[in-house]
Amino acid sequence: MYSVPDLQTFVTVAKCGGITSASVQQGLSAATVSHRIVKLESVLNVTLFHRNSRNFRLTDEGQVFLERVEVILEDLQQAEFEVGSGTPHLRGHLRVTLSPWILSRFLLPQLTVFRRQHPDLSLEFLAVDRFVSLVEEGQDCAIRVGKLSDSALIARKLSDNDRIVCASPGFLADHGKPTSLEDLRDKPWVCLPWQTQFDVKDIKGRKRRLSVSRSIFVSNSDMLTSGALEGLGLAVRSRLAVKDELESGRLVEVMPGCLDAPDAPISFVYSAEGRAGRKIKSFYEFTKEAFRLGAGEFCAVANT
Numbered sequence: 001m002y003s004v005p006d007l008q009t010f011v012t013v014a015k016c017g018g019i020t021s022a023s024v025q026q027g028l029s030a031a032t033v034s035h036r037i038v039k040l041e042s043v044l045n046v047t048l049f050h051r052n053s054r055n056f057r058l059t060d061e062g063q064v065f066l067e068r069v070e071v072i073l074e075d076l077q078q079a080e081f082e083v084g085s086g087t088p089h090l091r092g093h094l095r096v097t098l099s100p101w102i103l104s105r106f107l108l109p110q111l112t113v114f115r116r117q118h119p120d121l122s123l124e125f126l127a128v129d130r131f132v133s134l135v136e137e138g139q140d141c142a143i144r145v146g147k148l149s150d151s152a153l154i155a156r157k158l159s160d161n162d163r164i165v166c167a168s169p170g171f172l173a174d175h176g177k178p179t180s181l182e183d184l185r186d187k188p189w190v191c192l193p194w195q196t197q198f199d200v201k202d203i204k205g206r207k208r209r210l211s212v213s214r215s216i217f218v219s220n221s222d223m224l225t226s227g228a229l230e231g232l233g234l235a236v237r238s239r240l241a242v243k244d245e246l247e248s249g250r251l252v253e254v255m256p257g258c259l260d261a262p263d264a265p266i267s268f269v270y271s272a273e274g275r276a277g278r279k280i281k282s283f284y285e286f287t288k289e290a291f292r293l294g295a296g297e298f299c300a301v302a303n304t
Contacts, residue, residue, distance in 0.1 A: 002040050004076070007069050008092075009036040010048065014066050015093040015124075015138070017055045025093070025122070063135075074277045090121040094279045097126040097134075098143035100222045101241040102266070110290040114283075121279060129192060129221050134271055141270040141280050143287065145238055148267055155267045156284060158291045161240045162262040165254045171231040178234070178254055181210060189215040190227035190235045198236060199260040207260045225251075238264055240295055266291065 013022040013033065023030040041048050048062035058066060077091070098107075103125055111123075126132060132139060134153065148155050165184070178184045181200055189195075189212045200210045216232050218224055225242055228235040229250055236259070237251075245251040268287055270280050 002036075002043050004073075006036045006040055007073060009033055010040055011066065011070060011073065012093065013037060013049070013056055014058055014062065015095065017057070019056065058138075071277065074279070077278065090118040090279050090282055092120075092279065093122045093124065094141075094283060095124045095126065095139045096141055096143070096283070097128065097132040097137070097139045099129050099145055099241075100127040100220045101225065101238070102143050102145070103127045104222055105241065105244075106290045106294045107287065110286070110293065114286045118282065127220075134269070141268065141283065144267050144269050146264045148269070152272050153269050154272050155269045156288075158266040158268055158288060159240065159295045161238050161264045161266050163236055163259055163264050164239050164242075164256070164262065165234055165258060166228060166237055166242060166246070166251045167234045167254050168229055168231045168250065169252055171228075171233065172252060172254075174231065181208060181258070184234065184255065184258070185210055185212060187214070188233035190224055190233040191215045191217055192221070192224060193217050193219075195236060200258050201260050240266065243295070 009022065009026060009028070012025050013019065016022040016025055019030050019033050019037075023033045026033065037048065044065070046061045046065075047059050048065060049056040050059055073092075107125075126137070126139060132142060134140070134142060143158070144155075145161065165178075171188075175187055176183070178187060181202060184200070191212065196212060196215065198210045198212070200208050202208050214233075216227060218227055221237075221241060224235050225237060225245070227233065228237070228242075229245065234254060239246070242251050246253065268284050270284075
């Protein structure tokens, strides 16, 4: 029969993606970690991981087992805490995906406080601007920008936000301030690779598709802001992402209201199964406070 430590090791291997990194995480020998996984698979009579020379990847059966085991371990930890034998500190590993600007501007400045409260919880941030599937990429939760599609995920609003076109005063002095959609089309831009077309509104409020070609492409949203600050071109940014630059005058909003459907609220998203329930709840509360402190008057945090 397997034990609670065997289950904890299984979860760690699943999160770390390999025996070596899991053994470091748990302070165990690689042989012990490997033995526990083999024992689990033998007792369950299933293969939990696809193995190769570089990493371990969960099988379909392993993914189902992980989702159930994480809930069980969370419930066990909470039960120990409630009867007085546990600890209020969180343990284990939490994976979070979010845009780079949210990590750098809102979470990292406040993260020391959360780390002091939960020193035994390790955090792994996948900071990318693309859409990340929580299930397919093994993420516990996400902070997403924009309107959410209907799904089985649970979403908690963190803040109001909208998208704007902006540029540096130096760029506008050199290239002129755009006053029409034709001006926007003809100016240089700084873009993410998929930002070659934008939905805009003409002077009569009709939706139009604006294509831009004179562009410098960058790989993430933080570089997008840097490019705009350097005067390399116009950029479409979340207002919250450039809040400080707008307030200081280092960036200027261009043609306010020209973007169609600019609303882009910030939301905290996690699986309805609650695979890492207590960890996710605590990290959500931290994130909500980080946005309250960082977003100021823009912030419209949900009370749930």
